[in-house]
Amino acid sequence: MNRSLQxxxxxxxxxxSSLWRRKGKNLALLAVYTLIIFIIASIVFFTQALKRExxxxxxxxxxxxxxxxxxxxxxxxxxxxxxxxxxxxGVSEVTPRFWGYYYDPVTGANFTLVASDDQxxxxxxxxxxxxxxxxxxISIGDFLPLKDIKGSPVLFSVQKIFPSSSELVAADxxxxxxxxxxxxxDFPAGRATDLAVSAGNPAELETIAAKIVHDFPDTRxxxxxxxxxxxxxVFDWRSGMVLVVLAVAVLSFIIFAWDKxxxxxxxxxxxxxxLKSIGWETTDVLLLKSWEGIVISLSAFLFGVSLGxxxxxxxxxxxxxxxxxGWSVLYPEFKxxxxxxxxxxxxxxxxxxxxxxAATVVPxxxxxxxxxxxxxxx
Amino acid sequence: xxxxxxxxxxxxxxxxxxxxxVSRVSCRIAPGELTILKGPSGSGKTTLMTLIGCMARPSSxxxxxxxxxxxxxxxxxxxxxxxxxxxPERFLTGIRRSAFGFIxxxxxxxxxxxxxxxxMLPAYPTGVNHKVLRERALTLLETFNIARHASSQVGxxxxxxxxxxxxxxxxxxxxxxIIADEPTAHLDSRLSREFMALIEGFKSAxxxxxxxxxxxxxxxxxxxxxxxxxxxxxxxxxxxx
Ligand SMILES: Nc1ncnc2c1ncn2[C@@H]1O[C@H](COP(=O)(O)OP(=O)(O)OP(=O)(O)O)[C@@H](O)[C@H]1O
Ligand SMILES: [Mg+2]
Numbered sequence: 001m002n003r004s005l006q007x008x009x010x011x012x013x014x015x016x017s018s019l020w021r022r023k024g025k026n027l028a029l030l031a032v033y034t035l036i037i038f039i040i041a042s043i044v045f046f047t048q049a050l051k052r053e054x055x056x057x058x059x060x061x062x063x064x065x066x067x068x069x070x071x072x073x074x075x076x077x078x079x080x081x082x083x084x085x086x087x088x089x090g091v092s093e094v095t096p097r098f099w100g101y102y103y104d105p106v107t108g109a110n111f112t113l114v115a116s117d118d119q120x121x122x123x124x125x126x127x128x129x130x131x132x133x134x135x136x137x138i139s140i141g142d143f144l145p146l147k148d149i150k151g152s153p154v155l156f157s158v159q160k161i162f163p164s165s166s167e168l169v170a171a172d173x174x175x176x177x178x179x180x181x182x183x184x185x186d187f188p189a190g191r192a193t194d195l196a197v198s199a200g201n202p203a204e205l206e207t208i209a210a211k212i213v214h215d216f217p218d219t220r221x222x223x224x225x226x227x228x229x230x231x232x233x234v235f236d237w238r239s240g241m242v243l244v245v246l247a248v249a250v251l252s253f254i255i256f257a258w259d260k261x262x263x264x265x266x267x268x269x270x271x272x273x274x275l276k277s278i279g280w281e282t283t284d285v286l287l288l289k290s291w292e293g294i295v296i297s298l299s300a301f302l303f304g305v306s307l308g309x310x311x312x313x314x315x316x317x318x319x320x321x322x323x324x325x326g327w328s329v330l331y332p333e334f335k336x337x338x339x340x341x342x343x344x345x346x347x348x349x350x351x352x353x354x355x356x357x358a359a360t361v362v363p364x365x366x367x368x369x370x371x372x373x374x375x376x377x378x
Numbered sequence: 379x380x381x382x383x384x385x386x387x388x389x390x391x392x393x394x395x396x397x398x399x400v401s402r403v404s405c406r407i408a409p410g411e412l413t414i415l416k417g418p419s420g421s422g423k424t425t426l427m428t429l430i431g432c433m434a435r436p437s438s439x440x441x442x443x444x445x446x447x448x449x450x451x452x453x454x455x456x457x458x459x460x461x462x463x464x465x466p467e468r469f470l471t472g473i474r475r476s477a478f479g480f481i482x483x484x485x486x487x488x489x490x491x492x493x494x495x496x497x498m499l500p501a502y503p504t505g506v507n508h509k510v511l512r513e514r515a516l517t518l519l520e521t522f523n524i525a526r527h528a529s530s531q532v533g534x535x536x537x538x539x540x541x542x543x544x545x546x547x548x549x550x551x552x553x554x555x556i557i558a559d560e561p562t563a564h565l566d567s568r569l570s571r572e573f574m575a576l577i578e579g580f581k582s583a584x585x586x587x588x589x590x591x592x593x594x595x596x597x598x599x600x601x602x603x604x605x606x607x608x609x610x611x612x613x614x615x616x617x618x619x
Contacts, residue, residue: 002505003505005505006505007502007505009508010501010502010503010505010506010511011503013502013508014495014499014502018491021490021491022490267489271488274486274488275488275499277433277482277486278480278486278499278547279474279500279503279551280471280500280502280503281467281471281503284502371434372428372433372434372471372474373428
C-alpha cells in the first residue's frame with residue numbers, strides 16, 4: 001500500500017485510540033456539538049420544508065383574487081361583480097370561489113372548507129385531506145359530522161382522500177359541493193367568498209387590478225406576485241442563511257471557548273513533546289490533532305443532521321413546531337415532506353467541521369513547535 | 379562513524395543568563411562500539427547527546443555522520459557522509475527517526491495506551507503497514523520478555539518493565555545508533571546488570587551505543603569501548619580501556 005496513505009491510516013488509528021483514552025471529555029464534547037448541530041439542522045430542514053409547502057400552495061393559487069371589503073373587513077363578494085370584471089380588457093376568466101374555515105370542537109382542529117366544482121362529488125359527500133383523515137380518524141365510507149350554522153350536525157360521507165405531494169396544502173382541506181357549502185353556512189345567495197381572475201397575458205395583471213379597484217371601489221385585488229413576496233419575506237432564503245451562519249459561528253465559538261477553557265492539559269502537552277522526541281514531525285502531530293478534530297466534528301455533524309432529519313420529518317419537528325408556526329396549535333397534525341437543500345447541508349458541514357478542527361489544531365500547533373530535546377529534560 | 383568536531387552549545391545566547399552547556403567538544407564514536415559519557419550532574423552529557431541525536435543544533439562546530447544508513451534520505455549512498463549541523467529540521471527528524479533510537483531517563487512512555495501501541499508509536503509517521511509494524515513490535519516485546527504485558531497500560535508496569543518497553547520502542551525503526559540517557563537511574567543494581575546484558579546484545583547485533591551515566595555498573599563495564607568524561611561542558615579525557 002502507498003506509504004503516505006498508510007501514514008494517514010496509522011495516525012488515524014492512533015487518533016482514535018487517543019480519543020478513546022479521554023472518552024469522558026470527548027464524549028461530552030461530542031454530545032454538546034451534536035446537540036448544537038441537531039438544533040441548527042432541524043431549523044434548516046424545517047424552514048426548507050415549510051418554504052416548499054408554501055411554494056406548492058402558491059403554485060395552485062390564482063393569479064389574481066378579488067375580495068370585497070366592508071368597513072375594512074373581508075366580506076362575501078356579489079357574484080354579479082364577476083360580469084363587470086370579465087368585461088375588463090385582458091381578463092380571460094372570472095370564477096367565484098366559496099371557502100371558509102370550520103373549527104371542529106371534537107378534535108380541536110381548524111379545517112378549510114372549499115366548495116368544489118368536481119362533478120363526481122355526490123351531495124352530502126366530501127373529499128378530505130390526509131390530515132383531516134388522520135385527525136378525525138376517518139377513512140373512505142365513514143361519516144364526518146359538521147355542525148351547521150344553527151348548531152345541528154350534518155353527516156357527510158367521506159368519498160375520497162387526497163393523495164398529496166404536499167401535506168400542508170391538503171392536510172386540512174375538506175371539499176364539498178357548492179350547495180352543501182351554502183346550506184351548511186347559510187351563505188348569502190348571490191355572493192361568493194372571493195373571485196379568482198385570470199388574464200391571458202400575466203403582464204397585464206397589474207393594470208387589470210388597478211382597473212378593478214377603479215370600477216369597484218369596495219374591492220381589494222390581491223396579486224399572486226404580492227403573495228409570493230410576502231411568503232418570501234417570511235421564509236427568506238438569504239435571511240435564513242444568515243441565521244444559520246450566525247448560529248453556527250456563535251455556537252462554534254462557544255465550543256471553541258469551552259474547549260480552550262478546558263485547554264490542552266499538561267498531560268497532552270507532555271505527550272506532544274514525547275511524540276516529537278521519538279521522531280514525529282510537527283506536521284505528524286498536526287495530522288494527529290486534525291484527525292481527532294475531524295472524527296469528533298464529523299460524527300457530531302452526521303449524528304446531528306440525521307437526528308435533525310428524523311426530528312423534522314418523522315416527528316413533525318415536535319420540539320419547536322409551536323414556536324415556529326404560531327397557528328399550528330389549531331391545525332391538523334401533518335407530516336412534512338422531506339426536502340434537503342444540498343447547498344445548505346454543505347454549508348453546515350463546512351461551518352461545523354472547519355472551525356472545530358481549527359480549534360483543536362491551533363493550540364496543539366503551538367505545543368508541537370517545541371524543540372524535540374525538551375522531552376529529554378522532563 | 380559519528381564525528382564531533384569542536385562542538386559548542388550555548389543557551390540564552392546574548393542574554394545575561396547565557397550559559398555554555400557544551401564547549402568545544404571533539405570526539406569520535408566508532409560504529410559497533412559502546413561509548414560511555416560520564417561526568418557530574420550538569421556537565422553537559424544530555425546536551426551533547428541531543429546534539430548528536432539530531433534533537434538540537436549546536437551553536438558552533440560540526441557533527442558528521444557516516445555509515446549509519448541516513449544517506450538514502452538525501453538520495454545518496456546509504457552510508458554517505460552527512461554533515462547534520464546545517465540541515466533543516468525536516469531532515470533532522472528524518473535522520474533521527476531512521477538512524478537513532480532513544481532511551482530516555484524518564485522513559486517518556488505515553489500513558490493510557492497499551493505497551494504495544496507505545497512500542498509502535500515512533501514508526502507510525504513512517505507509513506509502515508500497521509500489521510507488519512504490530513508483528514515487529516510483538517517480536518521486540520518477546521525479545522525483552524514483556525510480551526505478556528503487550529496489552530497492559532504502561533502506567534501499571536514496574537520500573538524495570540517500563541524500561542524494557544522504552545528499549546523496545548527505541549528499536550522499532552531498527553536504528554543503527556542507540557542513545558540512552560541515564561538508563562539505570564531508576565533501576566536497582568540487579569536490573570542495571572540486566573540492562574548491561576541487553577546492551578551486550580545490541581553490540582553483538584552491530585549497533586553503535588552511546589550511554590550517558592554516572593553509574594559505575596555502566597561506566598566500569600568491560601563492555602565499554604570508550605569512556606568520555608565531561609566536566610563543565612568540556613571533555614576531560616577520551617580514553618579506551
Ligand atoms: N534549555 C536550556 N536552557 C538553559 N540552560 C540549559 C538548557 N538545557 C540545559 N541547560 C543547562 O546546561 C547544563 C548541562 O545540562 P545537561 O542536562 O546536559 O547536563 P547533564 O550532564 O546531562 O546532567 P545530569 O547528569 O544531571 O543529567 C545544565 O547546567 C543545564 O542547566
Ligand atoms: Mg542529563
